[in-house]
Amino acid sequence: MTPTPSHRVLVNDEEQYAIVPAHFPAPTGWREAGHQSDAASCETWVDQHWEDIRPRGVREAADQP
Structure with missing residues (x-):
């Protein structure tokens, strides 16, 4: 039996x-x-998937010329 995720x-x-x-x-x-x-x-999952910890809005603003 698989334990319930905590x-x-x-x-x-x-x-x-x-x-x-x-x-x-x-x-x-x-x-x-x-x-x-x-x-x-x-x-561990978050470490593997969250590549850039800056909020999306900050990343997008930084990409603007």
Whole structure:
């Protein structure tokens, strides 16, 4: 039997990630990122997927000439 995930990863519109306990509801402005597991696995997943920690708006502004 697979254990119930204890945590999940959320992402917001600025492409920032958060790890929250699995039973917490997603706050306004946040949605499921698609990974649920124990906290350590969630942290590893975020490390692999969050390549640039600057908010999306800041990255886009920096790309403007």
